[in-house]
Amino acid sequence: MTLTSSSRPRTGRALTYALVVALSLVIAVPVAWVLLASLKGKSEFFGSPWTLPEGLHIQNYVDAFVTAHMGQYFLTSVFVTVLGLVFVLAVSVPAAYVIARYEFRGRRLVEFALLGGLFVNVNYIVVPIFLMLVDWDRALIDVFPGGFFIDNPAVLSLVYAATSIPFTIYLLTAYFRSIPVEYEEAAALDGASRLRIMTTVMLPMARPAVTTVILFNFLAYWNDFIIALTLLPGEGKTLQVGLLNLFTAQKAAADYGRLYAGMVIVIVPVFLLYALIQRRLIEGMASGGVKG
Amino acid sequence: MTTLSTPRQDSTNRTRKSALRDGSSRSGGTRATVRRRADGRFVLACLLPALVLFIVFMIVPTVNVFRMSLYTWSGFSPDLRFVGLDNFSRLLDDEQFVRAFQNTVALLIVVTVVTMGMALFLAAIMTRQRLRGRNLYRFVLYIPNVLSVVVIAAIFSAVYDQENGLLNGTLRLLSLDGLQQVWLGDQKIVLYSVAIAMVWQSLGYYMVLYMAGMASIPEELYEASALDGASATRQFFSLTLPLIWQSLRTTLTFFVMSAVNLSFVLVRAMTGGGPDGSSEVLLSYMYKQAYTNSSYGYGMAIGVVIFAFSFLVSLLVSRATRREPLQF
Numbered sequence: 146m147t148l149t150s151s152s153r154p155r156t157g158r159a160l161t162y163a164l165v166v167a168l169s170l171v172i173a174v175p176v177a178w179v180l181l182a183s184l185k186g187k188s189e190f191f192g193s194p195w196t197l198p199e200g201l202h203i204q205n206y207v208d209a210f211v212t213a214h215m216g217q218y219f220l221t222s223v224f225v226t227v228l229g230l231v232f233v234l235a236v237s238v239p240a241a242y243v244i245a246r247y248e249f250r251g252r253r254l255v256e257f258a259l260l261g262g263l264f265v266n267v268n269y270i271v272v273p274i275f276l277m278l279v280d281w282d283r284a285l286i287d288v289f290p291g292g293f294f295i296d297n298p299a300v301l302s303l304v305y306a307a308t309s310i311p312f313t314i315y316l317l318t319a320y321f322r323s324i325p326v327e328y329e330e331a332a333a334l335d336g337a338s339r340l341r342i343m344t345t346v347m348l349p350m351a352r353p354a355v356t357t358v359i360l361f362n363f364l365a366y367w368n369d370f371i372i373a374l375t376l377l378p379g380e381g382k383t384l385q386v387g388l389l390n391l392f393t394a395q396k397a398a399a400d401y402g403r404l405y406a407g408m409v410i411v412i413v414p415v416f417l418l419y420a421l422i423q424r425r426l427i428e429g430m431a432s433g434g435v436k437g
Numbered sequence: 438m439t440t441l442s443t444p445r446q447d448s449t450n451r452t453r454k455s456a457l458r459d460g461s462s463r464s465g466g467t468r469a470t471v472r473r474r475a476d477g478r479f480v481l482a483c484l485l486p487a488l489v490l491f492i493v494f495m496i497v498p499t500v501n502v503f504r505m506s507l508y509t510w511s512g513f514s515p516d517l518r519f520v521g522l523d524n525f526s527r528l529l530d531d532e533q534f535v536r537a538f539q540n541t542v543a544l545l546i547v548v549t550v551v552t553m554g555m556a557l558f559l560a561a562i563m564t565r566q567r568l569r570g571r572n573l574y575r576f577v578l579y580i581p582n583v584l585s586v587v588v589i590a591a592i593f594s595a596v597y598d599q600e601n602g603l604l605n606g607t608l609r610l611l612s613l614d615g616l617q618q619v620w621l622g623d624q625k626i627v628l629y630s631v632a633i634a635m636v637w638q639s640l641g642y643y644m645v646l647y648m649a650g651m652a653s654i655p656e657e658l659y660e661a662s663a664l665d666g667a668s669a670t671r672q673f674f675s676l677t678l679p680l681i682w683q684s685l686r687t688t689l690t691f692f693v694m695s696a697v698n699l700s701f702v703l704v705r706a707m708t709g710g711g712p713d714g715s716s717e718v719l720l721s722y723m724y725k726q727a728y729t730n731s732s733y734g735y736g737m738a739i740g741v742v743i744f745a746f747s748f749l750v751s752l753l754v755s756r757a758t759r760r761e762p763l764q765f
Binding site: 307 | 574586701705
């Protein structure tokens with residue numbers, strides 16, 4: 146196109162420009178509109194949708210944070226997400242390392258099973274997981290009369306971690322294999338133990354892959370609502386489930402302000418992260434071919 | 438548990454690593470066995486936590502889906518009865534299931550065709566034409582991919598809101614009142630409304646994937662074909678498309694998965710399958726049967742059908758699109 150465009154009039158180029166800009170607007174406008182509308186007072190939602198808010202109607206945020214418990218849900222979400230990341234890294238890094246570097250019986254089987262796990266979507270298995278946890282609770286009813294596994298944010302983190310193990314190990318193993326073995330040889334000659342080699346030699350070198358894994362798992366855990374909805378049916382909810390409740394309530398009561406403020410609370414952390422590391426995120430995705 | 442292979446002149450890291458371990462334990466046979474046993478313990482300690490979690494929370498539930506599809510069970514009562522393939526034959530007469538199936542297939546086709554076409558076109562423009570500010574466009578177009586499905590559902594219900602929504606409000610402003618619709622409440626329209634939300638969500642993702650594929654095509658090919666007088670359109674169809682064919686094929690599998698999974702989470706949050714089942718998709722129907730309706734075994738039979746369906750479609754699509762990989 147760069148060469149042929151000289152032979153064509155500029156209209157073609159202007160047209161493609163207009164198209165790209167228009168599509169970007171179709172994406173950006175609804176998001177920006179929600180941000181603005183979260184500051185509108187109740188009466189401003191009726192009439193033209195294109196008016197700017199008359200003032201900063203902060204009350205919506207107070208309502209969302211306090212009355213709708215979004216503040217509390219926010220903390221639950223932070224807890225579940227961070228703990229999930231700790232779990233998944235703690236079990237996946239060592240496993241990926243030995244799969245990449247050690248010959249052992251059954252290695253092929255393990256790799257094959259994990260690869261198959263990439264194709265199992267959590268949406269299929271969330272109900273069996275729920276019933277399994279209910280069973281465990283019933284078996285332990287003498288020890289924990291109130292139940293332990295259901296309505297436990299830490300268990301939710303564990304399930305998040307478990308369901309992202311195939312993807313995490315897949316990515317980390319590939320990266321470990323790409324690191325030259327000479328570093329470990331040198332460390333082994335210096336008398337470093339296997340554990341030391343893994344934690345102080347290989348882990349720092351695998352940092353780009355670990356960062357990518359953290360990013361994608363962060364998005365998956367933070368944005369999930371199906372598993373959270375099923376495993377935390379009680380009072381302690383995550384942000385996404387809280388937002389879903391606000392959303393359902395809005396359909397009945399037309400309380401837009403609180404819903405939009407709640408959406409902004411959910412979007413902002415993810416959006417900040419995205420703005421900060423968008424290049425890395427997009428490139429990581431393009432090279433790994435990860436389904437987001 | 439570990440096997441020490443003899444050192445080989447092989448370029449793969451794995452064999453080089455075993456060569457390394459051979460080298461460091463060359464001093465005697467007994468040292469080697471001690472080392473081997475220690476290796477085995479280390480491997481086991483590293484592998485076990487991940488494997489246990491993986492087996493308990495992924496393999497066991499998956500096996501359970503298949504096993505339970507052969508039983509009737511309400512989910513909570515101890516009353517469990519083996520019925521063989523009865524659940525599956527019941528599916529054939531279930532009108533709601535057939536409808537959910539049709540909706541899923543419709544979404545699969547519409548969303549794939551529209552998203553793929555638009556994403557390819559955008560990617561070609563963004564890579565071939567040095568658009569000013571293309572990083573900004575890429576940034577904006579990728580935004581929906583980091584938003585949660587609940588947020589997207591809420592955004593679209595704000596857009597589609599019958600009285601005060603962005604869409605109907607704008608149509609009123611433009612005095613096009615006749616075009617106003619009950620976007621999520623009309624049985625004929627609701628599926629398209631869901632499809633639009635799906636395209637909106639995934640357009641940027643596929644654009645970025647295709648851009649990555651196109652960026653690796655050498656510039657000389659375009660220069661040479663331009664000298665031969667090929668137009669930009671011609672270049673797109675006979676150069677770009679064949680050269681990114683492999684990444685197109687990969688994304689077809691993603692499209693199948695997202696037609697099944699993304700449609701479920703969106704429908705669950707946005708319409709709940711309504712009005713009157715007209716936006717029900719396979720997974721949302723399974724969820725309803727297994728969880729709300731407590732016909733657990735029946736729900737799992739639906740799960741098995743979805744599993745088989747998405748697997749078969751992926752396989753067929755992959756077979757049908759197989760080409761000799763082109764070198765450049």
